[in-house]
């Protein structure tokens with residue numbers, strides 16, 4: 001384990017193709033829905049990373065038979081038909097937002113006592129809106145430290161309400177968690193969102209996955225969901241490659257004037273983050289949307305003004321493309337990024353400045369101006385996306401070191417090897 005990695009610059013355009021590992025968001029959703037289903041499910045193309053391991057282990061602890069073969073990227077789940085077999089469990093969620101939010105919802109349909117906790121940063125990431133909804137539903141749910149964050153304690157005998165409200169202005173994951181458990185509730189349920197809903201494409205992803213496993217959901221308006229009770233049926237389900245991970249490789253093409261094909265993704269992918277490609281097109285790149293691949297070709301880059309609320313996991317990637325554009329780039333409407341693995345606005349601006357790049361922090365985002373990166377060691381704040389995005393700077397300028405590269409294990413343990421193998425022909 002080294003404390004930093006130094007990225008070697010490329011000397012010309014990077015050309016190549018790559019298939020990123022399975023989507024974290026789809027892997028963790030598919031495990032939850034398969035666990036709720038009647039019958040067994042075979043999930044293929046799943047991601048092997050800390051976040052998916054945390055989810056699989058938690059389901060096993062809850063008594064769901066979950067057979068994991070990460071070598072083959074396969075997980076077989078014997079669904080418990082909407083029951084939670086174990087009456088009591090302590091679940092460790094590290095810093096996986098999807099895991100703790102989806103599992104808190106999952107445990108609420110059980111019959112017993114459950115405690116969910118995570119690492120130091122997870123204990124700073126809000127979960128109160130989800131807890132408030134469960135309390136509304138008559139469940140004895142609380143944040144143990146009374147600060148709106150994990151650890152979470154639940155005493156429950158199931159979900160039997162027919163109406164529920166949730167606030168999703170800090171994270172869409174509270175709503176996704178409640179949506180996924182709803183078909184397993186005792187009655188049909190009307191779930192409404194109060195206030196703003198961030199990261200909307202993740203809700204569409206949740207609904208699509210639920211429907212693939214047989215759920216019936218109506219959406220009379222964008223803030224209301226009518227979910228029929230009746231459960232899920234186990235399926236064989238193939239997970240798409242991770243579109244957020246793909247953003248780094250599209251960015252490689254953009255900043256080197258090269259051409260990179262990402263296999264396994266397309267315009268209608270379930271992951272909203274494929275729209276990162278549109279942001280690069282807005283900056284001047286060309287995209288070719290294939291049936292099962294996307295090719296991005298880098299051209300002269302211009303600065304843009306962009307709302308990234310719906311694709312906020314790719315904001316750090318864009319922030320590391322922006323220095324190479326001809327004018328400033330303004331990223332807007334991502335205040336919720338302050339609540340993720342680290343404060344992803346302050347941290348990004350701080351590290352861009354460390355590399356000598358002109359950047360300004362705003363409450364809802366940042367502005368980055370054209371600059372040549374200077375040698376430095378980028379701090380990554382235990383945030384996989386800090387490491388993966390700032391590595392891009394090192395392809396364009398010498399002396400860029402990335403501290404704690406192993407933090408990519410949250411979603412992409414082999415990231416630096418994959419980046420190296422894509423770029424090595426251009427050195």
Ligand SMILES: O=C(O)C1=C[C@@H](OP(=O)(O)O)[C@@H](O)[C@H](O)C1
Pocket residue numbers: 024025026097098170171172173176198199202312313336
């Ligand atoms: O539902 C999901 O799979 C996710 C939703 C997003 O979180 P927010 O809804 O908190 O923005 C995203 O950042 C996260 O990586 C995955």
Ligand SMILES: C=C(OP(=O)(O)O)C(=O)O
Pocket residue numbers: 095096097098099313340341385411
């Ligand atoms: C925000 C992220 O993850 P999570 O919320 O699932 O921890 C992420 O992967 O960028």
